Amino acid sequence: MTIAPMAPWLSVLIPVYNVRDYLAECVASVLEQAPDDGSVEVLLLDDCSTDGSSETIDQLRARWPGRLRLLQHDRNRGLSAARNTMLGAAQGEYIWFLDSDDKLLPGAIPALHQIVQAHGPDAVLCDFQVWREKPRLKHRLRGEAHRHTFDGPSHVLQYGPTGLLRGLLATGQLHAWSKITRRALWVDGVRFPEGSYFEDMATMPLALMSANSYYYIPQPWVAYRQRGGSILATMTLAKAFDQSAALLTLHQALAGSSELADAGLQFAMAHQCARNLHGAMRFVQKAEASSAELDVAAQRLRADFASASPLAAGALLRAYVQRGWWFRWLKFRRAYAHRSV
Structure with missing residues (x-):
């Protein structure tokens, strides 16, 4: 056998x-x-x-x-x-x-x-x-x-x-x-x-x-x-774009679901989108490119945040204040405003 x-x-x-x-x-x-x-x-x-x-x-x-x-x-x-x-x-x-x-x-x-x-x-x-x-x-x-x-x-x-x-x-x-x-x-x-x-x-x-x-x-x-x-350690502009857009698919998959109605999940996801924006925008600050190219890049990163985050930028800033997360509030405010007009 x-x-x-x-x-x-x-x-x-x-x-x-x-x-x-x-x-x-x-x-x-x-x-x-x-x-x-x-x-x-x-x-x-x-x-x-x-x-x-x-x-x-x-x-x-x-x-x-x-x-x-x-x-x-x-x-x-x-x-x-x-x-x-x-x-x-x-x-x-x-x-x-x-x-x-x-x-x-x-x-x-x-x-x-x-x-x-x-x-x-x-x-x-x-x-x-x-x-x-x-x-x-x-x-x-x-x-x-x-x-x-x-x-x-x-x-x-x-x-x-x-x-x-x-x-x-x-x-x-x-x-x-x-x-x-x-x-x-x-x-x-x-x-x-x-x-x-x-x-x-x-x-x-x-x-x-x-x-x-x-x-x-x-x-x-x-x-x-x-x-x-x-x-x-080896960031490029292409990597920065991938970072800022990393949670877009998740947001699309959760759209209209009961999970995304959870306030805690909304904040956690928005907070991670803010981390992604900060990391990507930090590279844009150092990138060697024309001012016009960097302005376009910064606009794209903000657009990715708006599309991926369940909370708008203003709502996330208020959530940071409510939690007393002043350092996070300052980091996100600076990153989001970078190169904006």
Whole structure:
């Protein structure tokens, strides 16, 4: 009698592009805590690396025979396309995205498994730590050893998307790798936008809108490597536009829904739109372009805010005053007024 192989309960999806110096540590952080019984599958997608990452993948497959599934693109298509391809190939009931220069912290997968077995939520949210090669005192004082990703109840199963979206938008931590989701949430065409930046912010809320239940564990499960090539460290005008427009699709998806009638969600979403505006406008202030071009850019950023935010600029400013958030009030007022006539 032939026994069918165990269907994986978890798929860890790791896109690979020019990360030779980091990939082995990333993969080891997963496989060293995942059982060797087929219950956790690890997918790597080589997006046409040019730095020797492909050779590193071969070495890892030899080190852990049969434990890595390798996918490849025939041309470099970017992070969103890599994730989308792996989503289509994944077999696990749950999906965990992991960037190839980051790593899972010890005990993360067993802790996740306990929550899944006990509660079976549609989404599990975890915290993270910022991973620097040479952390300094100022980094510790900023709380980088433990960054919270959710503002809401923890250690208890919660229901409905309203509180989930409100708690995520309140912190602004919308990255894919701190949310483990049922694969069933990635239906109806929910995918990462190819060719765009700030893809996590544009996509994760859409996937989580379909979650009927969720569980927040306030423990760092991911070490997020801080290095110089990040999006925010290499901003361009195109990236600034993607940042300011990142929540447009969410607003469109929520239009007319009962969720968007929630005052707390309205404020949290408007606050995140204000953060996006401030970050994008800060780049416009420094960009090398003609005055006319920068005026047009600033107008576009304000238009994106107006289209994505459930609260108009004046209403958000009043909400900041009511909460006593004077620093936020000042930052948003300055950003919104920049280059306006």
